[in-house]
Amino acid sequence: MPYLIFVIIAATRWGMKLLGWAGVVAWAIILVWTGTKFGGFFNLVCAFMIVYCDRLSCLREGAARVLSVLIIVVMAGLIAVSAIVYGTYGTGTGADFLFARTAQQGQIWWATYEKADGAFRLDRVEGEILGAVNDGGSIAGNKGSTHGIYGMMYLNAPTDLVDGKLAQGSRYTEGGYAAMYYSGGLTGVLLFSLAMSGIFFFVIRGLGVALKRGRAIEVVMLARLFIVLQTALSMGTFADLIDPVSLGSYAYLIFSSFLRARGDRPCFLRMPCAS
Incomplete structure (x- = not known):
């Protein structure tokens, strides 16, 4: 955790x-x-x-x-x-490590960029949405999945290799933007960037306010959402954002904000300097 x-x-x-x-x-x-x-x-x-x-x-x-x-x-x-x-x-050597690590971060993107036509495909976008809802629940459970990082793995690597890697509970990284480009082209990438940046803004702002005012429960919930969002951005997988824990967190945050509406109201748009 x-x-x-x-x-x-x-x-x-x-x-x-x-x-x-x-x-x-x-x-x-x-x-x-x-x-x-x-x-x-x-x-x-x-x-x-x-x-x-x-x-x-x-x-x-x-x-x-x-x-x-x-x-x-x-x-x-x-x-x-x-x-x-x-x-x-x-x-x-150490140089080999650095070159290998930096190269790995772009491999799926460039491989997908070469194969995709850059067009907005509604059927693929719908597939990404359905994939998020019907996610296998674990890495191994997503064997054969075509959404997010899993779809990009199957697109760019041999099926038997991907099956074996997923069965071991392992997956590649940095497939979020590749999946968005493959499904929605440049439009999909821009919409994905705008949506994720907006969500990150409010989560980080809310986390900052909760930290400043000592709301430990909200800190835990928002910090978890922050980590989940990082995975969603990197992997293009969104199941954790709509799982029972996340839904419960949303309900608690909304309810607690409602209760404070007349008193200690959190301000997400302005954070005064600490004394």
Whole structure:
């Protein structure tokens, strides 16, 4: 449950600094212990920035520059560590690792771009919608599926290879935009971008407000939705956005906002600087 890191970090600003920082250290140790080289630490940095976004937005220009440089140094350090670890314990060099990883992120997109005609196909769009509703529930359960990342895998790789990979609970990455282009062409990509950016805006804003005002339950729900949205954007799979947990979260958030309508009303469009 990676979204719980938001609650752990939030504890550092909710008056539980010792417990919060102990949790952050424990989280980092787990990442190291499990062999995480970049992604988990990158998410940790992003979570910190979201939790403290209101205070970061109020930094003076000089402090903001120092923080920006620090973030760049940290990211560069994580990339360097990843390359060094691979070069030390892997079969190739650190440069091989970096080139391979960056190339993988675009393979499905360029392969799909070459095969697609770039036209808006209503039948394919309907297939994406039906696929989200009738999702197999797990990676292995989507054997033979034609929506999202699964459809792009079958489009660009041999069927037996894809079947075997899905059966092992593994799938390729970065198929969301490829699926949108294959189904809707440039129009589909633009609509997908607008829709996802709008949803991300309100979820992150809501998460920021909940963090600032100490609403732990809302933080957990919105942080989970934030993680689910990342998967939806990357994989083009939307079943988790309409599963019982998500539907329950929507109901709770709407109901709690309704109850606060006359009092402590959350503001999604303006976040004042913390004192």
